[in-house]
Amino acid sequence: MRILLIMPDAHMHKLRLGPYLRSMREAPLTLTTLAALVPDDPEIEVKIVDGSVDRIPLDDPADLVGISVITGCAPSAYAIARHYRLRGTPVVLGGVHVSVLPGEAIQHADAIVVGRGESAWPQLIQDFRRGRMKRVYREHDLLDDVLAGVPAPRRDLQRNSGYMMPNTVQATRGCRRRCDFCSVNAVWPRYLKRPVADVVRDLRAMPGRIVAFNDVSLVDDEEYARELLTAMIPLKKKWGGLVTADSLQNTGLLDLMVESGCVYLLVGFESGDQATLRGIRKGFNQAAQYKDFVNMLHRRGITIQGCFVFGFDHDDKSVFDSTVDLVQELGIDIPRYSLYTPYPGTPLFQRLMKEQRILSFNWNDYDTMHVVIQPAQMSPEELYTGFKRAYRETFKIRRIAGRVARMDLRCPINFVGNLCYRIFVRRLYSEPRFAAPFSAANPGAPPPAGSWQVPAELEEALCCG
Ligand code: B12
Ligand code: SF4
Structure with missing residues (x-):
């Protein structure tokens, strides 16, 4: 078979x-x-x-x-x-x-x-x-909350040469937060942890020293995180992962992350405006503390990829310039921008459906690089143009040079990341798929009521038997 x-x-x-x-x-x-x-x-x-x-x-x-x-x-x-x-x-x-x-x-x-x-x-x-x-x-x-018995991924089947980072691992599934735009809780409503011994087994089996964690919120459970990080120290790996800005207020945990080999973190800052953060249920991010947070990571030699989102209800046309400036002031090493996207199943999808503000139900447009909503304070075209312009400004050679100058030569991820986004900006301005905010010719229709559930008669039905 x-x-x-x-x-x-x-x-x-x-x-x-x-x-x-x-x-x-x-x-x-x-x-x-x-x-x-x-x-x-x-x-x-x-x-x-x-x-x-x-x-x-x-x-x-x-x-x-x-x-x-x-x-x-x-x-x-x-x-x-x-x-x-x-x-x-x-x-x-x-x-x-x-x-x-x-x-x-x-x-x-x-x-x-x-x-x-x-x-x-x-x-x-x-x-x-x-x-x-x-x-x-x-x-x-x-x-x-334990996800035991997950076998080691069949990396022997993967085309390793195709990826910038072939060594990936996952220790936890799900997230305890509830940001309004995020799919994670719609799919995995619980925060599950793999036994530390299983994760260490996967890490040991990986060739090379560099590893990426795919967890959306790796260090959310402090006790578990400490056990995992301590077990990783003897492996002498260098690793990167995703964390929330508030989870590292505990500098003891951060020091343990560094000791276990952490060199790169992706952080969802999303916005520099606290009212916006509260509105999207991400009030646990404290915009006023972003600078201290970035400095704290830089002092420990960690490269930061910082994610920001455009299209929130509080965003007006000034948000693009102010975000480009904020990214510069904070000293984010690898900035990344996305558009506010109502993934099905999220609280945001429900709200914008009620407000009749979803413009496209063509799932092709749901890549966070297209505008699929009617923004509150500008037109979809203005949002799209501003988003692309913010990318272009941020990845101008002189700005990249400033960021790369801070780079630790032992960890070139800063340079590689900036280069990738510079190439991406070219695509944003040259590829037909990024020409318009959304597929106006084929915006689709809202999922019919029956899409959210399987008809009862199919639940037990056999396919071909
Ligand atoms: C690696 C990754 C990617 C990779 C690969 C995408 C992919 N298909 O997974 C890349 C880099 C391409 C990517 C891109 C994007 N991603 Co991504 N990505 C991830 C990430 C971090 C890990 C995925 C992973 O490896 N999971 C581990 C495996 C084991 O879990 P799993 O994929 O869910 O599979 C399990 C089950 O779902 C199920 N299953 C899954 N598929 C199948 C198929 C069959 C046949 C069966 C039987 C079972 C099954 O069984 C598996 C074992 O339990 C997840 C977050 C996360 N931790 O899951 C986000 C995630 C999948 N990404 C997400 C998003 C939003 C994006 C981007 C839009 C972001 C961006 N702007 O870059 C783009 C998508 C572009 C596009 N055109 O749509 C969202 C998806 C939301 C949604 N509703 O679609 C997630 C969930 C993150 C989030 N915070 O919401 N991503
Ligand atoms: S902290 Fe991240 S993973 Fe968790 S709900 Fe918010 S966006 Fe999703």
Whole structure:
């Protein structure tokens, strides 16, 4: 039996030089994790294809195709599914978007997996081999907050040369915060932790010294974080990850992070305006303390990628210049801008639906690089032009030079990150897909009521049996 696992191309930061294609991001763990969950049987062959670094085959002789779907990739995922189903190959869909809109996804698949795949996916494969694959699989509830028994990802199947950072690992799932625009709580409502010994096993098995954590909120549980970081010290790895600005007020924890090898952190600052932060349920970020926070990380040799968002209700046309200036004043090493995007299932989506302010339901536009909402204090065009201009200003050579001058030569991530975004700015101004705020010719319609749930009769139905 042959299983083909596909992740559609997310069109994000990539470097293409003739036939040479490289993702400027870290390797996702999704497909390698799903491959590791396939029952260990010499009769099952698994192949993974990440569209960000590989061409998606349209003639693979697979017996079963699994596709992972995030919102921005849903239309491509559905097109690939249609292609294989027309060839007679059963298709399973899973991932963030499927978990939030299962009633939509089931229309494009023979079966779907809602939520995590750790127990549902192996069960599905077993049923498929017996000719009894059901249409809907849901993960069994965990009794406590421990996510044990996740096998080490099948990195042997991954094309390591395709990624800027091939070594990725995840220790926790979910987040305890509730920012209004974030999908995480819509999909994983609990904060789960893997046993530290499992994470250390994964880290030991990785070649090289540099590792990226894919956790959205790695050090949120201090006791767990301390146990993990302490166990990492002897491994002598250098690592990067995501944290919230408030979680590092505890300098003891920060020092332990440095001791365990932390060299890079991505932080969601989002806005320099405290009223905005309160409005988006991110009041735990204290804008007045950003400068101290950045200095505290810099003193410890940590490179900071700082994320800011445009399009909040408090944002007027002055927000672009003020944010470019703020990023400069704070000394953010690798700035990143996104647009306020109402992902389905989030409180923001609900609010903007009620206010009739969502302009596009074409999921292709949900990449945080398009305007899909009616902003409160400007037009969609003004928001889009301002967003692009802020990117262009921020990545002018003289500004990059200032940032790179601060770089620790032992850790070139600052230089590489700025170079990637400079290339991205060129794409923003040259690629037709970034020409307009959203796909006005094809904005789609709100998901019909049935999209949010699977029809009861399909919950227990068999696909082909
Ligand atoms: C690595 C990563 C990426 C990678 C790969 C994308 C991907 N498909 O995962 C890249 C760099 C390309 C990326 C890009 C973006 N990303 Co991203 N990314 C992540 C991140 C940090 C880790 C993903 C991961 O490896 N998870 C670990 C694996 C094991 O978990 P998993 O993918 O959820 O898979 C499990 C289940 O969902 C399920 N499952 C998933 N797929 C399938 C398929 C089948 C067949 C089955 C059976 C089961 C199954 O089983 C798995 C095991 O339990 C997540 C946050 C997170 N920690 O999950 C955000 C996340 C997926 N990204 C997100 C976003 C918003 C983006 C961007 C828009 C951001 C940006 N501006 O750069 C772009 C998307 C561009 C576009 N065109 O849409 C959101 C998605 C929201 C949404 N509703 O779609 C997330 C959830 C972060 C967040 N805070 O909300 N991202
Ligand atoms: S802190 Fe980050 S991961 Fe957590 S809810 Fe807010 S945006 Fe999402």
